[in-house]
Amino acid sequence: MSEPESGTTDGTGPTAAVETNTADLNGTNSDLAVHLDGITKRFPGVVANDDVDLRVERGTVHALLGENGAGKTTLMNVLYGLYRPDEGRVVIDGEERAFDSPRDAIDAGIGMIHQHFMLVDPMTVAENIALGNEPTKWFGMAVDRDRIDREIRDLCDRYGFEVDPDATVEDVSVGVQQRVEILKALFRGADVLILDEPTAVLTPQEVEGLYDVLEELTDQGKTIIFITHKLEEATHAADAITVLRDGVSVGTVDPDRTDREALAERMVGREVILEADSDPVETGDTVLSTRDVTVEDDRGVEVVSGIDLDVRAGEILGIAGVDGNGQAELIEAITGLRIPDEGTIDYAGDDITAWSRRRRIENGMAYIPEDRQKRGLVMPFDLVENGVLGSQRSGRFASGGRIDWPGVRDHAEEIIETYDVRPPDANAAAQSFSGGNQQKFIVGREFERDPSLVVATHPTRGVDIGSTEFIHDRLLELRREGVAVLLVSSNLDEIQSLSDRLAVMYEGEFIDVTEPDAVTEEELGLRMAGQRPAGEADGQPNPGESR
Amino acid sequence: MRDRLESIAERLARASVVDRLVISLAALVTAVLIGGVLVFVSGAFASCRTGLEMGGATFCYNPMQVYYELFLGALGHPLEGGWTLTNYSLATTLQRTTLLIFSGLSVAVAFRAGLLNIGTQGQLVVGGLATAVTVVYAAAVVPSGFIGTVVLIPLGVLAGALAGGVYGAVPGALKAYADANEVITTIMLNIIAVGITSTLLSWQFQDPNSPNPQTAPVPEYAEIPTVPVVGFGGRMDFSLLALAFAVALMIGIAWLFARTSFGYELRTSGIQPGAAAYGGVDEKRMTVASMTLSGALGGIGGAFWVLMVHGRWIENVPSLGFDGIAVSVLAGNSPIGVGAAAFLFGIFDSGGNAIGTATDVPPELVGILTGLIILFVAMPEFFRMLGRRYVTVDSASPARTDGGDAGANDGGDADA
Numbered sequence: 001m002s003e004p005e006s007g008t009t010d011g012t013g014p015t016a017a018v019e020t021n022t023a024d025l026n027g028t029n030s031d032l033a034v035h036l037d038g039i040t041k042r043f044p045g046v047v048a049n050d051d052v053d054l055r056v057e058r059g060t061v062h063a064l065l066g067e068n069g070a071g072k073t074t075l076m077n078v079l080y081g082l083y084r085p086d087e088g089r090v091v092i093d094g095e096e097r098a099f100d101s102p103r104d105a106i107d108a109g110i111g112m113i114h115q116h117f118m119l120v121d122p123m124t125v126a127e128n129i130a131l132g133n134e135p136t137k138w139f140g141m142a143v144d145r146d147r148i149d150r151e152i153r154d155l156c157d158r159y160g161f162e163v164d165p166d167a168t169v170e171d172v173s174v175g176v177q178q179r180v181e182i183l184k185a186l187f188r189g190a191d192v193l194i195l196d197e198p199t200a201v202l203t204p205q206e207v208e209g210l211y212d213v214l215e216e217l218t219d220q221g222k223t224i225i226f227i228t229h230k231l232e233e234a235t236h237a238a239d240a241i242t243v244l245r246d247g248v249s250v251g252t253v254d255p256d257r258t259d260r261e262a263l264a265e266r267m268v269g270r271e272v273i274l275e276a277d278s279d280p281v282e283t284g285d286t287v288l289s290t291r292d293v294t295v296e297d298d299r300g301v302e303v304v305s306g307i308d309l310d311v312r313a314g315e316i317l318g319i320a321g322v323d324g325n326g327q328a329e330l331i332e333a334i335t336g337l338r339i340p341d342e343g344t345i346d347y348a349g350d351d352i353t354a355w356s357r358r359r360r361i362e363n364g365m366a367y368i369p370e371d372r373q374k375r376g377l378v379m380p381f382d383l384v385e386n387g388v389l390g391s392q393r394s395g396r397f398a399s400g401g402r403i404d405w406p407g408v409r410d411h412a413e414e415i416i417e418t419y420d421v422r423p424p425d426a427n428a429a430a431q432s433f434s435g436g437n438q439q440k441f442i443v444g445r446e447f448e449r450d451p452s453l454v455v456a457t458h459p460t461r462g463v464d465i466g467s468t469e470f471i472h473d474r475l476l477e478l479r480r481e482g483v484a485v486l487l488v489s490s491n492l493d494e495i496q497s498l499s500d501r502l503a504v505m506y507e508g509e510f511i512d513v514t515e516p517d518a519v520t521e522e523e524l525g526l527r528m529a530g531q532r533p534a535g536e537a538d539g540q541p542n543p544g545e546s547r
Numbered sequence: 548m549r550d551r552l553e554s555i556a557e558r559l560a561r562a563s564v565v566d567r568l569v570i571s572l573a574a575l576v577t578a579v580l581i582g583g584v585l586v587f588v589s590g591a592f593a594s595c596r597t598g599l600e601m602g603g604a605t606f607c608y609n610p611m612q613v614y615y616e617l618f619l620g621a622l623g624h625p626l627e628g629g630w631t632l633t634n635y636s637l638a639t640t641l642q643r644t645t646l647l648i649f650s651g652l653s654v655a656v657a658f659r660a661g662l663l664n665i666g667t668q669g670q671l672v673v674g675g676l677a678t679a680v681t682v683v684y685a686a687a688v689v690p691s692g693f694i695g696t697v698v699l700i701p702l703g704v705l706a707g708a709l710a711g712g713v714y715g716a717v718p719g720a721l722k723a724y725a726d727a728n729e730v731i732t733t734i735m736l737n738i739i740a741v742g743i744t745s746t747l748l749s750w751q752f753q754d755p756n757s758p759n760p761q762t763a764p765v766p767e768y769a770e771i772p773t774v775p776v777v778g779f780g781g782r783m784d785f786s787l788l789a790l791a792f793a794v795a796l797m798i799g800i801a802w803l804f805a806r807t808s809f810g811y812e813l814r815t816s817g818i819q820p821g822a823a824a825y826g827g828v829d830e831k832r833m834t835v836a837s838m839t840l841s842g843a844l845g846g847i848g849g850a851f852w853v854l855m856v857h858g859r860w861i862e863n864v865p866s867l868g869f870d871g872i873a874v875s876v877l878a879g880n881s882p883i884g885v886g887a888a889a890f891l892f893g894i895f896d897s898g899g900n901a902i903g904t905a906t907d908v909p910p911e912l913v914g915i916l917t918g919l920i921i922l923f924v925a926m927p928e929f930f931r932m933l934g935r936r937y938v939t940v941d942s943a944s945p946a947r948t949d950g951g952d953a954g955a956n957d958g959g960d961a962d963a
Contacts, residue, residue, distance in 0.1 A: 356827070358828075371821070377822065389815070389825070
């Protein structure tokens with residue numbers, strides 16, 4: 001089975017790609033920490049996992065790579081005891097197990113760190129780690145805090161974590177919170193750690209830190225499985241990569257003996273162009289401009305401090321930054337969901353500061369919201385009803401107060417087809433779709449509004465490679481047609497390759513505005529962490545003037 | 548345990564229409580059985596001459612007879628000889644049904660917009676008085692007879708709708724612009740409605756020819772006319788025309804929800820306010836608009852209570868508005884379901900009277916029986932609403948495909 005070299009750009013397709021280690025793996029079964037054998041999991045109308053094999057060697061980092069809907073999370077939920085497989089065996093340390101609940105899986109030494117952390121924010125790190133598993137003293141009458149502290153310090157020492165057990169969770173950074181989650185699993189005696197999209201919430205520096213943690217853990221004999229749809233992470237951090245596509249395993253590869261293009265092709269099932277092509281286009285008039293916009297959040301704290309920005313027709317202005325530095329509030333002020341406390345917003349020549357959200361939509365402002373499940377979709381509505389959200393009073397879909405439902409249905413089905421929403425069922429409730437497919441539908445609805453301005457926040461968050469490529473292409477196409485685009489993303493690759501100009505936001509201000517090619521990813525990461533570029537110490541730069 | 552509860556909540560939240568019907572039927576049967584046992588046992592503590600002797604005790608009440616009266620008595624005993632469709636018992640049932648459709652719709656409209664309007668009662672009280680006063684005063688300038696009927700009835704209903712609408716708009720505006728919880732304000736406004744109407748009555752509108760607190764009667768031609776030939780004639784206080792109007796309104800509201808921009812925005816606001824704001828719905832205006840519509844429907848209920856039942860406004864208004872809450876919950880806030888639930892309540896009301904006439908069972912026990920049935924039938928629906936809130940908030944969803952991050956976290960905190 002094992003072929004000598006990687007590459008697979010020779011057109012033989014992904015199925016002919018390299019199968020590494022299979023001989024090893026077959027030979028020494030006892031060294032497998034986890035062996036999933038022929039797992040099949042069906043849901044009504046769909047086979048999420050179809051006869052999937054996964055062999056994870058002890059003391060390695062194993063990446064589970066695939067697009068949204070490929071069945072990665074389902075497979076891990078089977079391993080973690082959340083689902084029972086319809087067929088197949090779960091073998092841990094050479095022993096076949098059947099888990100009825102996560103509790104069984106934890107007892108078998110499996111820990112899972114979810115994408116969204118399950119921490120109690122006002123409690124301390126130590127309390128969170130011990131929660132539900134507290135060692136007790138006085139015959140179970142009291143929690144043995146000393147022992148908790150001692151054990152946590154031991155764990156931190158052993159794995160080189162710098163975590164203060166007495167800090168409150170809400171006061172520590174996201175990267176540290178993730179470490180707390182890992183510690184929580186270790187505290188419960190986990191030998192195998194499953195990480196679900198662990199880098200989604202981290203800055204580049206924090207991602208590096210995570211890689212170090214993973215290395216330290218595997219050095220100490222722990223086994224890591226991490227779920228990702230990002231190629232770089234898989235190739236960078238993993239010792240072996242298993243690729244899932246449409247619920248089927250398309251092989252396990254050695255990252256040192258393959259390249260990104262080959263992996264992407266294997267994942268998507270066709271050739272993928274990874275770099276979005278963003279040749280500069282003639283820019284037109286200024287479509288959106290803000291002057292001195294200051295916004296307070298719900299608690300009355302000033303989170304956006306005097307932002308000036310200009311976006312011209314045919315240009316993409318990117319705003320990079322770690323989540324929570326005021327991007328969300330700035331965007332809400334621009335799109336009409338929040339009233340700025342100071343400053344003015346001009347759009348296509350009108351002062352729209354006091355305009356209602358509806359009026360902004362009617363005047364061609366498309367908006368891909370950050371929170372798709374709270375804002376972008378009405379979760380219990382089907383996709384037909386969601387297809388008209390925002391246009392329910394527009395002349396295109398309504399007349400005389402009545403909605404033209406057959407027209408809306410056609411529109412929704414068009415979006416589903418064009419943007420490859422799966423499963424292609426317009427009658428299914430939005431909540432029954434996976435996050436990536438929900439996102440594709442929102443992007444489709446907003447792009448097909450015939451906008452003059454697109455405000456896109458994290459447009460490809462949680463979206464698979466194939467669809468990301470398509471969304472990027474559509475975004476660039478809109479830009480070529482003269483649409484102004486304001487792009488907010490914490491994905492540096494995305495924002496660097498798409499933006500014509502790039503602003504970095506930190507604590508409510510623009511730290512820097514540059515051409516995306518003029519900075520390295522490291523420099524960007526530092527600016528996202530608040531370090532101003534040399535020579536621009538005072539005043540904040542205005543992206544409107546920087547050209 | 549918690550896993551179990553979660554899965555039950557989720558299953559309820561996702562139950563199909565057929566599931567829900569089966570659940571409701573099963574609940575009905577269970578309630579009837581439990582109520583039957585209760586009636587039977589209670590019989591041992593009552594005194595009577597004839598009863599079932601068993602184990603030294605005399606069981607006075609026959610549950611079979613009680614249920615026979617409750618359900619068939621409400622229809623005028625169709626299985627017995629000499630039955631006509633247009634009997635007095637059925638008229639009472641349908642009169643009640645008609646009025647509860649209005650108040651049920653009123654509550655349902657607000658619920659669907661995410662607002663708990665407990666104030667239908669007050670809106671109905673105010674609307675009813677406005678109707679009576681308007682018709683009494685307008686009758687002085689409008690010719691009597693057929694023209695009077697055609698002018699005064701729509702005018703009266705309109706007056707009731709306007710007054711109820713304004714009275715509903717008040718808590719709506721308080722909610723929208725002063726952030727006052729509508730549950731509290733509507734409850735308070737119910738009390739205020741009683742005070743206002745009572746004051747107005749004694750100040751201006753009291754019928755001088757009557758010692759009872761009530762307005763002067765509307766002219767007979769301004770009462771809702773009965774349908775000739777088939778209609779429930781005489782003094783039955785019920786008109787098929789009123790029922791037809793209620794059913795038409797019911798269908799109209801269902802159509803409003805399903806087909807119009809306003810209905811779409813209203814439902815979106817009720818389910819997910821964040822998405823409604825994103826979609827360009829003005830939250831404050833929607834709150835006022837839906838409360839106004841809700842109040843108007845309550846006011847129409849008051850108008851029909853005046854024009855169909857008493858021919859005047861009397862101070863002691865029955866709790867039609869509060870019953871409307873139960874009707875709406877039972878109907879799952881669906882406009883069409885309101886019709887069925889209102890009919891069930893109508894049966895209880897009229898059947899309760901029949902039990903009182905035919906048996907010695909005290910009215911309190913009848914209240915317990917009907918209460919049990921409502922409780923059992925409404926509970927699954929109530930838990931479903933709760934469950935849906937829970938499931939939506941936590942965005943747990945069964946993986947239709949693998950769940951990127953929408954479906955990935957369901958039950959993920961089960962061990963936390």
